[in-house]
Amino acid sequence: MSDDIGPLVDLIVNSEESGTDFDKEALQDQLEDLEYDQWALLLEALPTEERLSQWQLVPVEMQAEVLVDMRSDARLSIINTLPSDMLEQLFGRLSPEDLIELSDSLPEHLIDLALQQMNQKQRQFFEHSSQYNDNQIGRYADHNLLILPQNAKVYDALRLLRRDIPECTDALFLTDRAGRYAGTVPLHSTFGSPGHIPLVELLDEDAEPLAAETSLEESAEIQEKSDYVLLPIVDAKGMLIGRMTIKDGFQILRETHDAEQMARAGLSEDEDLFSPVWKSSMRRATWLGINLLTAFLASWAIGLFEATLQQVVALAVLMPIVASMGGIAGSQTLTLIIRGIALGQISRGNLSPLLIKELSVGGFNGILWAFAIGGIVAYWFSDMMIGIVIAAAIAINIVAAAFSGVLIPVLLDKMKIDPALSGSVILTTVTDVVGFVTFLGLGTLFLL
Amino acid sequence: MSDDIGPLVDLIVNSEESGTDFDKEALQDQLEDLEYDQWALLLEALPTEERLSQWQLVPVEMQAEVLVDMRSDARLSIINTLPSDMLEQLFGRLSPEDLIELSDSLPEHLIDLALQQMNQKQRQFFEHSSQYNDNQIGRYADHNLLILPQNAKVYDALRLLRRDIPECTDALFLTDRAGRYAGTVPLHSTFGSPGHIPLVELLDEDAEPLAAETSLEESAEIQEKSDYVLLPIVDAKGMLIGRMTIKDGFQILRETHDAEQMARAGLSEDEDLFSPVWKSSMRRATWLGINLLTAFLASWAIGLFEATLQQVVALAVLMPIVASMGGIAGSQTLTLIIRGIALGQISRGNLSPLLIKELSVGGFNGILWAFAIGGIVAYWFSDMMIGIVIAAAIAINIVAAAFSGVLIPVLLDKMKIDPALSGSVILTTVTDVVGFVTFLGLGTLFLL
Numbered sequence: 081m082s083d084d085i086g087p088l089v090d091l092i093v094n095s096e097e098s099g100t101d102f103d104k105e106a107l108q109d110q111l112e113d114l115e116y117d118q119w120a121l122l123l124e125a126l127p128t129e130e131r132l133s134q135w136q137l138v139p140v141e142m143q144a145e146v147l148v149d150m151r152s153d154a155r156l157s158i159i160n161t162l163p164s165d166m167l168e169q170l171f172g173r174l175s176p177e178d179l180i181e182l183s184d185s186l187p188e189h190l191i192d193l194a195l196q197q198m199n200q201k202q203r204q205f206f207e208h209s210s211q212y213n214d215n216q217i218g219r220y221a222d223h224n225l226l227i228l229p230q231n232a233k234v235y236d237a238l239r240l241l242r243r244d245i246p247e248c249t250d251a252l253f254l255t256d257r258a259g260r261y262a263g264t265v266p267l268h269s270t271f272g273s274p275g276h277i278p279l280v281e282l283l284d285e286d287a288e289p290l291a292a293e294t295s296l297e298e299s300a301e302i303q304e305k306s307d308y309v310l311l312p313i314v315d316a317k318g319m320l321i322g323r324m325t326i327k328d329g330f331q332i333l334r335e336t337h338d339a340e341q342m343a344r345a346g347l348s349e350d351e352d353l354f355s356p357v358w359k360s361s362m363r364r365a366t367w368l369g370i371n372l373l374t375a376f377l378a379s380w381a382i383g384l385f386e387a388t389l390q391q392v393v394a395l396a397v398l399m400p401i402v403a404s405m406g407g408i409a410g411s412q413t414l415t416l417i418i419r420g421i422a423l424g425q426i427s428r429g430n431l432s433p434l435l436i437k438e439l440s441v442g443g444f445n446g447i448l449w450a451f452a453i454g455g456i457v458a459y460w461f462s463d464m465m466i467g468i469v470i471a472a473a474i475a476i477n478i479v480a481a482a483f484s485g486v487l488i489p490v491l492l493d494k495m496k497i498d499p500a501l502s503g504s505v506i507l508t509t510v511t512d513v514v515g516f517v518t519f520l521g522l523g524t525l526f527l528l
Numbered sequence: 529m530s531d532d533i534g535p536l537v538d539l540i541v542n543s544e545e546s547g548t549d550f551d552k553e554a555l556q557d558q559l560e561d562l563e564y565d566q567w568a569l570l571l572e573a574l575p576t577e578e579r580l581s582q583w584q585l586v587p588v589e590m591q592a593e594v595l596v597d598m599r600s601d602a603r604l605s606i607i608n609t610l611p612s613d614m615l616e617q618l619f620g621r622l623s624p625e626d627l628i629e630l631s632d633s634l635p636e637h638l639i640d641l642a643l644q645q646m647n648q649k650q651r652q653f654f655e656h657s658s659q660y661n662d663n664q665i666g667r668y669a670d671h672n673l674l675i676l677p678q679n680a681k682v683y684d685a686l687r688l689l690r691r692d693i694p695e696c697t698d699a700l701f702l703t704d705r706a707g708r709y710a711g712t713v714p715l716h717s718t719f720g721s722p723g724h725i726p727l728v729e730l731l732d733e734d735a736e737p738l739a740a741e742t743s744l745e746e747s748a749e750i751q752e753k754s755d756y757v758l759l760p761i762v763d764a765k766g767m768l769i770g771r772m773t774i775k776d777g778f779q780i781l782r783e784t785h786d787a788e789q790m791a792r793a794g795l796s797e798d799e800d801l802f803s804p805v806w807k808s809s810m811r812r813a814t815w816l817g818i819n820l821l822t823a824f825l826a827s828w829a830i831g832l833f834e835a836t837l838q839q840v841v842a843l844a845v846l847m848p849i850v851a852s853m854g855g856i857a858g859s860q861t862l863t864l865i866i867r868g869i870a871l872g873q874i875s876r877g878n879l880s881p882l883l884i885k886e887l888s889v890g891g892f893n894g895i896l897w898a899f900a901i902g903g904i905v906a907y908w909f910s911d912m913m914i915g916i917v918i919a920a921a922i923a924i925n926i927v928a929a930a931f932s933g934v935l936i937p938v939l940l941d942k943m944k945i946d947p948a949l950s951g952s953v954i955l956t957t958v959t960d961v962v963g964f965v966t967f968l969g970l971g972t973l974f975l976l
Contacts, residue, residue: 084872085872085873086872086873086874086875086876086877087875089873089875089877089878090875090876090877091877092877093877093878094877117753121871121872121873124871124873125868125871125873125874125875125878126878127878127881127882127885238719241716241719241720242719242720245716247755248698248757249698249716250696250697250698250757268689268693268697271686271689271690272689272690304775304778304779305565307695309696309698309757309774326757326774326775326778327752327774329778330752330774330777330778330781331752333778333781333782333785334781337781337785338867341863341866341867342863342864342867344863345856345859345860345862345863345864346856346860347860347863347864351864353864353868353873353878353882353885354881354882354885357885357888357889357892358892360885360889361888361889361892361893361896364857364860364889364893365893365896365897367856367860368853368856368857368893368897371852371853371856372849372853372897372900372901374852375848375849375852375853376849376904378848378849378852379845379846379848379849382844382845382848383845386841386842386845389837389841389844389845390838390841393834393837393838393844394834396830396837396841396844396847397827397830397831397834397837398827399844399847399848400823400826400827400830400847400848400851400960401820401823401824401826401827403848404819404822404823404826405816405819405820405823408794408815408816408819409812409816411793412793412794412795412812412815414793415789415790415792415793415795416790416793416795416799416801418789419786419789419790420573420801423569423572423573424532424533424534424569425533425534425537425569425572425573425801426534426573427534427535427537427538427573428538429534429537429538429539429540429541429542430537430541430573430574430575430801433575433802434575434801434802437575437801437802437805437808440805440809441805441808441809441812444805444806444809445809445812445813445816448809448813449813449816449820452820453820456824512848
C-alpha cells in the first residue's frame with residue numbers, strides 16, 4: 081500500500097507505553113499531514129483505548145469526514161463515547177450525503193438535529209435519498225452536479241463552467257421546469273459551439289440516466305461501460321435526484337469484493353479489528369454453528385461404518401485423504417463455474433457440454449491420483465487391497481466432485497442464492513460425505 | 529448482469545442442433561447488435577466447435593477488438609485455427625496498445641508484421657511499452673492524451689479542445705522539447721482564462737505523474753485517490769509515455785479480484801470454460817498434488833494413534849468435527865487479518881493487542897462449543913469421558929486456530945508471500961494436524 085499507516089501505529093503504541101517528549105513531537109508532525117481517509121484507517125487499526133485517545137487529536141474540521149469514512153463498527157466505538165454536546169457540535173456540519181452514510185450509526189435525535197441545520201433543499205435531498213435501501217444507487221446519489229434548464233444556451237453552460245467544477249464532471253444535465261431529467265450534454269461539445277446555440281441541440285441521444293432503484297453492483301457495471309465518468313440518477317417519476325461518479329463505481333467494486341471475502345468466512349464487512357470480545361464472539365458463533373451441522377453430517381456418515389473401522393483401522397487413518405482430494409477438485413470446478421455465472425456465461429445451452437468437460441477433467445485427475453495414492457497406500461500398509469479400495473474411492477469422489485462443482489452453483493443461482501457465498505460450504509459437505517461413504521463402503525465390501 | 533449473454537448461448541446451441549431457418553434468422557438479428565465485449569463473452573461461453581463456427585460471424589472490422597478483449601486461453605483457441613493469410617489481414621489493423629495485449633498470444637512473425645504496418649510514432653510507443661512487465665502500469669500506457677509544449681497558451685488549449693477529445697480527459701499535459709513531462713493543466717482552469725495566458729501559470733502544482741514501473745494494484749489505488757480521472761505516466765527519465773485512465777483502474781480492480789479468486793483454487797485467471805481436457809487436467813493436477821501432501825501430513829498424524837483408534841472407534845467417527853471447527857474458526861481470524869494487512873493496518877504495534885483479542889474470542893467460542901459438542905457427544909455415545917475429551921480438544925483447537933489465524937498471514941506477508949493465496953491452505957493443515965493430535969492424544973491418555 082502506498083500510504084501504509086503501520087509505522088504510525090507503532091509510533092503511537094510506543095509513545096503511549098514509554099513515550100519520551102521526542103517521540104511525541106515526531107508523532108505530532110506526522111499526524112498533521114494525515115488526510116481524512118488515512119485518519120480513518122489509522123483509528124480503525126488502533127486498540128480501543130489508543131483509538132479514543134488519538135481521536136482527540138483529529139482536527140475538529142476533519143472529525144465528521146473521518147467518522148463518515150470509517151467502517152461502522154469502529155465508528156460506533158467512537159460515537160458511543162462522545163458527550164452529547166460534542167455530537168451536536170459535530171453534526172451541524174453534515175452534508176445530506178454524509179448524514180445518509182451515518183444515519184445507521186446515529187440516535188434519532190441527532191439525525192433530527194442535523195436535518196434542522198440543513199436548508200430546505202438539502203433536507204429534500206436527504207429525504208429523497210433515504211427512500212432507497214442500502215443496495216440501491218439512489219441512496220448514494222451525490223448532489224454535486226451541473227444542471228441547466230432545458231432552454232439554456234451554450235453561453236449559459238460556459239458561464240457555469242467558469243465557476244468551480246465538481247470533481248468527475250464531463251457532462252451537464254438539462255431538466256424541465258418540474259426538475260425532470262431532460263438530457264445529457266457532453267461538456268466538450270460546448271467548447272467549439274457558438275454561444276447562442278441551444279443546448280438541446282448538443283444532447284447526446286445515446287446517454288441514458290440511471291434508475292435510482294438500480295443495485296450497486298449493476299450501477300458499477302453500467303458506469304464502467306458508459307462513455308461518461310458520471311451518470312445522472314433519476315427516480316421513478318423521472319426526477320433528476322443526483323449523480324453517480326466513476327469514483328463511486330470504484331468504491332462499490334472495492335466494497336463488494338471486501339464484503340464477499342468477509343462473508344465467505346461468515347463475517348460482516350463492518351467487522352472491526354478491535355471489536356469487543358463478546359460481540360465478535362457471538363457473531364462468529366453463528367457461522368461455527370452452521371459449520372457444526374455439516375461436520376456432524378460427515379461424522380454420522382462415518383458412524384455408519386463403525387464396525388468396519390473397528391476391524392480395519394487403516395481406513396480411519398486414510399479417510400481425510402479421500403475427503404480432501406474431493407474437496408479440492410470440487411472447488412476448482414466450483415470456482416470456474418461461479419466466475420462463468422458472474423459473467424452471465426452459463427445457461428442451459430452450454431451446461432451439458434460444460435458438465436461433460438468437467439467430468440472428463442475429473443475422470444482424468446481421478447484416475448491419475450487413484451493410481452498415485454493407491455500405490456503409496458498399498459506400499460505404506462503393505463496391503464494391495466487397501467490400495468485398490470482407496471484408489472477406487474478417490475476416483476469416484478473426484479468425479480462426483482466435478483459433478484457437484486458444476487451443479488451446486490447453477491442450482492443455487494437458480495434459487496437466487498449467491499453461489500460465491502454458500503457454494504463452498506455445501507460442496508465440501510457433499511465431497512466429505514461422498515468421500516467417507518464410498519471409501520468406508522468399499523472397505524466394508526472388500527476388506528472385511 | 530445487465531447484458532446476460534446466456535439466452536444467446538441457448539439460441540446458438542439450439543440452432544446448431546436442430547436449427548430451423550426461423551431460428552437462424554432470429555439469431556442473426558441478435559448477433560448484429562452485439563458490442564465487441566459481448567462478442568468476447570459469448571465466444572468464451574461456447575464449446576470449441578460452436579465457438580469456431582460463431583467466430584465466422586463476427587464482423588470483420590470487430591474481429592481484432594474481440595480477440596483483444598477475450599481471455600488468453602479462449603483467444604488462443606481461435607487464433608490457433610486461423611489460416612496465416614487471415615491472421616496477416618487481422619493484424620494490419622492493430623494499435624500499439626492492442627498489439628501489447630496480444631503479444632503473448634501471437635507468433636513472432638505476426639508481431640513483426642503488425643509492427644511493419646505501424647508508423648514510426650506507433651512503433652516507438654510499442655517499444656516503449658513492451659519494456660515493462662505485465663504487472664507494471666507502463667506496459668498498458670494508453671497514448672490517447674492531449675499534449676502541448678511548455679510554452680503553449682490558453683488559446684492553444686482551447687483550439688485543441690475543440691477537436692475530438694479522448695474519453696476520460698479532464699487535464700492536458702505539458703512537455704519540454706525532449707518530450708519530458710512538465711506538468712498537468714486541469715481542463716476547467718482554461719475555460720475562464722483569457723487566451724494569452726501561458727498554460728504554465730495554470731499548472732496544478734499538486735498533480736504528480738505516475739512512474740511507469742508502478743505495479744497495477746498500486747496504480748489503481750493512486751488513481752482512486754487522485755483528483756483527476758486520468759494520470760500521466762512517465763518513464764525513469766521523466767519522458768511522458770502515455771496515460772492511465774480511471775477506467776483502466778476499474779479494469780485492474782476487476783481483474784485483480786478475479787485472478788485472486790481463481791488463484792485460491794489453484795487456477796489461472798486465463799482458464800477457459802472449454803479448454804481442452806488434457807490441458808485443464810494437467811494444470812489442475814499440480815494443485816491437487818500440493819494438497820495431497822498436506823492431506824498425507826494429516827493422515828500421518830492420525831496414524832500415530834492407530835492403536836488407540838483400534839480400541840476406541842468413536843474417536844475415528846468424531847475426528848472430522850474437531851478438525852473442521854478449528855478450520856472454520858481459524859479462517860475467520862485469517863480473513864480479518866488478511867484484510868487488515870491489505871489495508872496496511874497491521875504492524876508490530878498492534879499485533880499483540882490483536883493477538884490477545886483474537887485469543888479471547890477463540891477462548892470464548894472454544895468454551896462455548898466445547899460444552900455444546902461435549903454434551904452432544906456424551907449423549908450420542910452414552911459416555912461422559914469421550915464428551916470431556918472432545919470438549920477439551922475443541923477448546924484447544926479453536927484457540928490454536930485463532931493463534932495461527934493471526935500469525936500465519938503476518939509471517940507470510942513478512943516473507944513477501946501473498947497471504948490471501950496460500951494462507952488458507954497452510955492454516956487448515958495446521959488446524960487439521962493440531963485437531964487430530966490433541967483429540968487422539970487426549971483419547972489415548974484418558975480413554976484407554
